[in-house]
Amino acid sequence: MSRAYIDKTADGRWQVCGELNFASVPGLLKRGEEIFESIDGDGVVRVDLAGVPRADSAGLALLVCWLRQARKRNIRIEFCNVPEQMLKIADVSALRSILPLTGSCR
Numbered sequence: 635m636s637r638a639y640i641d642k643t644a645d646g647r648w649q650v651c652g653e654l655n656f657a658s659v660p661g662l663l664k665r666g667e668e669i670f671e672s673i674d675g676d677g678v679v680r681v682d683l684a685g686v687p688r689a690d691s692a693g694l695a696l697l698v699c700w701l702r703q704a705r706k707r708n709i710r711i712e713f714c715n716v717p718e719q720m721l722k723i724a725d726v727s728a729l730r731s732i733l734p735l736t737g738s739c740r
Contacts, residue, residue: 694727
């Protein structure tokens with residue numbers, strides 16, 4: 635079974651670690667809901683994906699769901715250090731222009 639998790643770093647980013655696939659995404663989706671519910675509206679959430687060694691289309695779907703959850707609560711979200719594999723899937727599925735993907739986390 636795949637295990638992935640998300641934890642808050644000392645500088646306020648949310649660090650995702652582990653493979654993002656059909657087995658690991660449901661747990662992260664639930665955790666994302668908890669995170670967004672705890673943040674006041676008009677905030678910014680930076681999600682660092684540097685700890686993701688591999689992802690499939692379920693991982694990209696997770697980012698879309700998190701974007702939707704954040705927008706529903708007036709929270710701006712940014713995904714940084716996105717693995718090349720995820721960027722390629724985003725290109726093929728025409729999601730790169732929709733998702734707030736940035737280079738490195740600031």
